[in-house]
Amino acid sequence: MFPAAFDYESPASLEEALGLLAKHGDAAKVMAGGQSLIPLLKLRFAQPSLLVDIGRLKGLSGVARHNGSLKIGALTRHVDIERSKDLGGAWAIFPEAAHWISDPLVRNQGTIGGSVCHADPSGDWGSIMLALDAELVVRSTKGERVIPAANFFQGPFTTALRPDEILTEIRIASSSKHAAGAYNKLERRVGDFATVAVCVQVELDGGGKVSKAGIGLTSVGPTNLKATAAEKALVGREPTDAVIAEVAKLAAAAAEPKDDVRGSAEFKKDVVRVFVQRGLKTAVARAKEVR
């Protein structure tokens, strides 16, 4: 298989890349690592007339922690997150989730920004973005804007990103030290799309009650979903087994899975329930361990 013909530019700077997008609009397509886009090009689901390869741009990759908050460059590869020494404690959800993305070869080339912008509802990063209330920093020739993750994912493979914009950075607001998460994923084999996956992240106050909760669901809706009602039901309460069971049921109710080769909708909803329950128990235990 090979893609339909396109022109190719490998700009040397972000400004040059943004200029190309301003000029060509939606006839152009941005490529980072290409691990989602190239398969689409080969299937000819995507047929841009210009491919703008930002994979070589400097300064858009890497992880930085500052006063408890976190910044991840859009071109940071999955493997760099998986092996990052800077992502422990409250941010350990990142390497844990990265380890589940596709397979090791894809993780060597694919990027977090590319994956988020691809917005596949069975992509893993979307759930982490939603659970952690990430802010997505995007640039165009007109300037910069910041899009909350909750407003970013608009439909299958559809985001709030305009054709002339490039995602440059992912920011997560500061977190207390008593925070932790868990990512659980059911897949038929390594590299398959998730049957179901769930990201949870909790923050505990001094008294052991949940001060902040995030729950993101993968592969059970038209986009990654934020289980808002379940999150609200957890905040301000002590995460006892009974509370966690109640929250897990609310999250399952928020899932909108479809019957397919990977399982029935009913089955997937129950996997959401189990994974929220399992994930929250793990996350709470980890949050208590964090010094």
Next chain:
Amino acid sequence: MNSKSPNLVGLARKVAMTVNGAERGGDVEPRVLLVDFLRTNLRETGTHVGCDTTSCGACTVLLDGEPVKSCTLLAVQVNGRSITTVEGLAQGGTLSPIQAGFHEEHGLQCGFCTPGMMLVGTALLKRNPHPTEDDIRWAISGNICRCTGYMNIVKSIQYAAKATAEAAAKPPVGVGAAAGGE
């Protein structure tokens, strides 16, 4: 919209890359995949096309030392970078430790997945010279063996790890005298 005539979209351009230590290049359309460039333009056919859908790893090559799927990379994307294919493993007619391992431990049956498995194993041992069995199984998890010969593939990589560690601890007699070249 693009102002060019559709017939002129995607004209060939020059690419240059290091393949197994040699400078190689050619004219390619931007849409040409790295695996097709290697096989068709450079006639390096050790890199196989299996599923062609990013699933099987038969097309694995090392890009700047790290395994990637060459069916999911454009040749233009690796312009100026360094590629290692299975043809680059043996040095001067001597099998690399991984190749010796696959030979000794019967690490291949039909052989179709073998180039990818050996390259993944090579990259693994470079990063992690003493992998556990679990490390090895994770490392090869993006590579499918249709013969299901995983047991011996794992053993082959273990053999290479052991052989490399032993060679490092005790250089074989006569190596110093024979190592005349680079």
